[in-house]
Amino acid sequence: MDRVKQESEKRGGAHVTKVGVRVGELSGVDPDALSFGFEMLVKDTPFEGLALEIDFRKRVQRCATCGRAFETDMLFGACPDCGSSDTACIAGDELDIAFIELEDTACV
């Protein structure tokens, strides 16, 4: 919320309409719980009604043998191309604020 306030203040108190977050499945954050918590957080504040968009990302592994990057579940198997089990996790633990949407007052 600090970041949302900052962005709003930077633009002369522009009304913030949406926050986009990126949540990887390895981050330990449950999207439903996050949405519920977010609703409670903005309730009865100037940010009431602020929308939350969650971009949920699967775990991604890269194969050290053939270089293929592939999406997988929490328990990955071998590389679908070459069968090697020598793969490393390259994405899936994100917990980022990706973007904020504001009403376009300054540019009218």
Add this chain to the structure above:
Amino acid sequence: MRVAVEEKVLSENQRLAMELRQRFLDHNVFCLNLISSPGSGKTSLLERTLEAMAKDTKVAVLTGDIQTENDARRLARAGFPVKQITTGGTCHLDAKMITKALSDWNLDEIDILFIENVGNLVCPSSYDLGEHAKIVLLSVTEGEDKPLKYPGIFLKSELCVINKMDLLPYVPFDLAAARENARKVHPGIDLVEVSCTVRKGLDDWLAWIYRRQQKVVGVPTL
């Protein structure tokens, strides 16, 4: 109007953790973050570790719990500096707590710093404390499927210590499956099996610490 932010939610923790890591590097401190369920034996493992380490090795421990100073009292018996961090309800340690706890310690007086996290396999995995390696403990009185249930921490840990090996004959724990599950989640994870009660496997554990320390600090120890 959409504004790209691209900032980690835990960016403030990350910033403090990077500061800690730089301080550890500047003062040649090797730092390990121990994580497990409550009751897996983090404190017991540290008790045995402190007993086994020579008095001229400069070891220090920060131990986290929601309440009580019990762990610090247990660990202080070995004579090394120990500080309890009571989180008052928080289920993990964060970089700010570590920074605060270290504020009156001279890092030149520390070669190895152990951080015993709050007993929890979920949240501690998200908070970087500036450590060089995370270590996860699993005891044979738990299920061998723990790595599958909590993949995040097994993925982020360099070493999995399997504790309470003396109890293996009395419990239905499938050791081979536990090893396989840990490797399924994290193929490169190191595994060490110990019993703190009958003092077995501790040499392997200490050898791992010293090997890993040399990789970071580059000074031969013992």
